[in-house]
Amino acid sequence: MLKKEQSDLLTRTGPGTPAGRLFRSYWLPALLASELSENDCPPVRVKLLSERMVAFRDSQGRLGLIDEFCAHRGVSLWFGRNEQDGLRCPYHGWKYDHTGQCIEVPSEPVESGFCNKIKLKSYPLVERGGVLWTYMGPPEKQPPLPEWEFALVPPEQSFMSKRLQECNWLQALEGGIDSSHVSFLHRGELNTDPLFRGAKANQYNLGDSRPVFEVVESPGGLYIGARRDAENGNYYWRITQWVMPCFTMIPPRGNHPVHGHFWVPIDDENCWSWSFDYHPTRPLSQDELRAMREGKGIHVKYIPGTFRPYANKDNDYLINREAQKAGRTYSGVEGIAMQDASLQESMGPIVDRTKENLVSTDNGIIMARHRLLRAIKALMDKEMQPPGIDLAHQHVRSAAVVLPPDQPFIVAAKEALCVRAGVAHASI
């Protein structure tokens, strides 16, 4: 359980909140690059950390992420005309450049310099790895650009999707580090999903539904190791990475691409679940890309034209009780992502953590909360830079390895848990 004030501290991320300040220390994924695919394309509404903004790519390809509302009468600039190096409000023609600076107020004499006095709040927006990243903190504390491996490999080696999840970010994150649910909720997918099936590791998983867990602090967050018996007295380890505040990376299977998530607050009751797949040493195959686009693995099918999953709470997630009874899916909901999201959304927009009864296998969740609370306090009290900003903390991989029983995975799998250029991920 968590006290209400602690839960509030972790779940509220709007402007001026402590957790909001924590999130505003990092580069966060804001949009897919494909959402602003060409110069002067339509602007896109963006809501992050409870702030409403509009993103656009101007005539020179410069990216802007600015306050959504015109400084004149409060019209949404989503209706704006993206033309000639700026976004023009269609109401009275006020025009803003990619930094939010007003560059034209047609009703005022140019010589008056009136427009120079008008500037909308803006944040930097930078493209890297098919993602547009933003940093919403104080400019003087802007960290170096993110160096997650999926964003640095050649584009043909990675795939990124995002989906709306209708609950608080922490609920979603906690699902990402809760390794013990996999043996139940997702057991139907291991041998059927094209992005998982065929790996030798699946035999270990399906043969032992009661793994033993080890939680170890890492420089940027946590390693969460799940241990199962392997041959000759060795252990099969699946090691998940959590890097603060909201990056998780799932251990790989066979030669399949490795995948993970960012859980980014939209507001306190919704978040973006970003889902990446990449292979460190080879392009993704056409079959893999097709499967990802069709919503397999950790991706989803969408309501056309949106990032809302096709199976969602308005259609009861298309739950199929016959499939549940027959064991084709464990919960009756199809697909790994929606199996997770359906249950996490069912907890309510912000789950009441004062009523939960955690058990010792929930230590990954307990430790993550502990580290987040510690980081927030250190940031608020001492201005200490939180973990996960240092680029070394981002140069990480998840891993699946077989190790002798007497070796700590943090020692024996040390290399496998770091990015190694030109070397494939450690997987079985």
Added chain:
Amino acid sequence: MCARAWLMPRSEMILSESARAASATEAHFRINDANSRPLAIKVIALDRPSENVVKQLAQLQWTCASFLTAVASAPPAGERFSMQGWLSDLAGHTKNLIDEIDTADLVVMVASGTENVQVASLIGEACSLKRVMTTALVLGTASISDAALSQTLAHLRPWALMLVIASAEEYITDMLAALRA
């Protein structure tokens, strides 16, 4: 973001069961009675540094945690010892291991290094016999060498169903609070 409003025609805006049940409004109607009874959690220090941590921890207010040490009565290496007489509470009163385990829902073993860590097997065996869940917590790892950590983990692994390696001593306070101790 109100996804419903912009995704569905007005005629279809009748909430599904899941949509209605997951709303903030419906959260107010959740039954507010207690949904669990207190668990008996026994926290056992395996070595002297951990004993100090556990002693400090015992000063805090807990509902259902009790604190023990396996340090004082630990036999010198190679000597036999009695199952009856080597566990004690923090006041130094001898406790019977089996009795203690028998009344526990969860046993948390706390270690800080390699000293005395072999007693984890005795505690673990008793827990295994009585089907009691075990968690092992290794504290202060920043000052332990990789070799010493390996040795500690090798002793703990067979007997801990959950193993946590924490840099900060206060983690144990947070962990026990999270477990409603």
